[in-house]
Amino acid sequence: MNNSSLSATLISELTSIVGAENILTSTEDRICYAYDGQRVEYVPEAVLRPADSQQISRILTLANEERFPVVPRGAGTGLSGGSVAASGGVVLDLTRMDRIIEVDPGNLHMIVEPGVITTAIINKAESIGLLYPPDPGSMSVSTIGGNVAENAGGLRAGKYGVTRNYLMQIQAIAPTGEAFLSGARTRKCVAGYDLVSLMCGSEGTLGVITEISLRLVPMPKYRKSMMATFPDAASAGQGIADIIAAGLVPSTLEIIDNTTLRVIEDYAHLGLPIDAGALVLVEFDGLVESVVDEESDQAFRSLESSGATTVQQADDAEQRDKIWQARRVALAALSRARPTSILEDVTVPLPRLSEMIDRVQQIGQKNSVMIGTFGHAGDGNLHPTILADDRDEEEMKRVEAAVEELIAAALQLGGTVSGEHGIGFSKAPFLAQEVGEGSMEVMRRIKRALDPNGILNPGKFV
Ligand SMILES: Cc1cc2nc3c(=O)[nH]c(=O)nc-3n(C[C@H](O)[C@H](O)[C@H](O)COP(=O)(O)OP(=O)(O)OC[C@H]3O[C@@H](n4cnc5c(N)ncnc54)[C@H](O)[C@@H]3O)c2cc1C
Known part of the structure; x- marks a missing residue:
């Protein structure tokens, strides 16, 4: 019908x-x-x-x-x-367009259609001994087109960067219907305006991405993971900032606070230390075993001297997988705790991380809302997740106040309203606060130039 x-x-x-x-x-x-x-x-x-x-x-x-x-x-x-x-x-x-078109190990690249699932790309690269590093928490479901349009980050972003760092060339259809190409299948390209960067993170407002050439890197042969417990989340944040300040570059550096830790354990039964104030999860990887060992040892010592209560290295692949499973199920576990979960994406400079974590807790207490925090803390990127019930109007007013205060706190600390989830519809009211009217006007002009009739994804951030 x-x-x-x-x-x-x-x-x-x-x-x-x-x-x-x-x-x-x-x-x-x-x-x-x-x-x-x-x-x-x-x-x-x-x-x-x-x-x-x-x-x-x-x-x-x-x-x-x-x-x-x-x-x-x-x-x-x-x-x-x-x-x-x-x-x-x-x-x-766009999910019907799901072909992996070409894999070229000689040029370290893969050409794909936009509907390919991110994990399929990672697995394909792995099958020829290469790595496609961006690994968003949603990677088993998300598409590469969505990753490009959002410039998705992932757990490995601290060392390897985000989706933009792996784009060589993009083919797209402009909002007015014409096909265009940007970038090249080369290691370097400065031919014309950088339209690859313009399209990446444009959230489906400037063109429909139809083909993507991705850069691959050699697969690291060695990995070492560890888990540290801290008495509270702010001291865990400081422990993370200390690792980065020591010049170490973990591939992954994540935080899980006590609220999140408890719901993860309740959901996944992984035997996690639920009395810890917060968990810090760390992984190093590399091509040379002794280098990975040395970096891990330094991080171990750094965590201890930052006040970690316990630091435990994963002895085998099973223990390592358990550590990372805990992190990957965080959002799903939080979503079960109450009927409504509102996930924030605030990101601050690393030296302000611990202060931001404190502010999250104060904002939760002040507005009497429950907040579970986890995230890619090594990038300064936190996901304070407010747990509520949207049938309760009075509670939702307090949630709205808390969201505004979280965003204001991130901006006051020199951060950004979105580290990776984009502006879309829900963050649109806050964008001008961060970038200012001058920048908003430049974005509006770009949008009008490419999409004079306002056809493609209207009502989103500009
Ligand atoms: C459990 C969970 C964990 C997550 N973890 C992360 C994380 O670690 N890091 C992170 O960055 N994000 C994360 N996200 C957010 C989300 O998964 C990413 O933004 C992802 O890139 C979206 O991909 P998608 O295919 O679902 O895109 P969609 O949600 O379908 O679309 C996202 C945007 O991209 C546009 N778009 C999609 N395809 C195209 C195309 N071909 N051309 C032009 N525009 C297009 C859409 O218009 C929309 O604006 C997570 C989400 C969930 C639910």
Whole structure:
């Protein structure tokens, strides 16, 4: 049954582009695309599942003629409302475009379509002895197109950087329907404006990414993980800052506070030390075993002298996996604790990390809201997660106040409103506070120049 609000003529034109089996118009189907990982709900008027860049180009050309919004979507795991149709229109589900097109170990690159799942890329690289480092917590579900559009980070970002650092070339369709190419399949490229960087992190507002050439690196042969307990989260934050200040570069450096630790244990039964004030998880990797050993030993000593209550090295792969499983299930575990979880993404300079952790706790107490904090603390990136019940209006007012205070605190400490989850819909009210009106106006001009009719993902950050 077609119960979309698009006209029958338009539905028929869109059907002729993608085929009848790749246009979803029933309410039941469309509701599945009404959410991302956040608490927002906008049911699109139709969902289109294109097979290739030509179909995307035709859809965007039609959208400009008929003036309906188009919202690109990967797996919908985004945490800022980027893939929901906040201003109506159609969702462009890119998951059918899921081919790994080419792997070139000689040039250390892989060419993929946007709908490939991140883990499939990591596994493919691993199968030829190479590493694709960006590993967002959602990697077993998220798509590479979504990772590029959000410039996703991951647990390894402290040493290896974020998605942008692994992009060689991007093919995309402009909001007005024309195909364009940016970057090159070379180690270096300064030919023209850096459109790869413009597209990366543009959250589906400046073009639909249709093909991506990714840079790969040699697979580190050795890994060493350890877990430290601290009496409280602020001292754990200081322990993390001390590791970085000592000149060490762990591949992963994460924090889990006591609230989060308890819900993880309740969820996953990993035998975690639930009485600890906070956990710090550290991993070093590298190509030379003695270097990895030396770095781990230095980090061990640094953690002890920063006041860690215990520091324990993983003796084998099983123990190591347990440590990282604890971190990877953090959000899922928190989401079970109460009906509503609001995940923040504040990021501060490392020397201010411990202060930010203190501020999170004060903000929780002041507004009487429960906050569990975890995150990529080695990057200064924290995910304070407020646990609430959105049926309780009075509680939700306190949650809103707490969110505003968290963001204000991060900005006061010289940080940013989003380290990795993007601005999308939910952070849009806060962006100008960080970047200022001058920067907002430059962004609006770029958007108008590329998308004069406001077709692609309107209502998002600019
Ligand atoms: C449990 C969990 C853990 C997470 N952990 C991390 C983490 O560690 N690090 C991190 O950075 N994020 C993390 N995230 C957030 C999210 O997974 C990332 O932002 C991811 O990159 C989104 O990918 P996606 O395929 O789900 O994109 P979607 O959510 O579908 O879309 C995200 C944005 O990208 C746009 N988009 C998608 N595909 C394209 C395309 N081909 N062309 C143009 N625009 C496109 C959409 O319009 C939207 O604005 C996590 C989310 C969850 C639920």
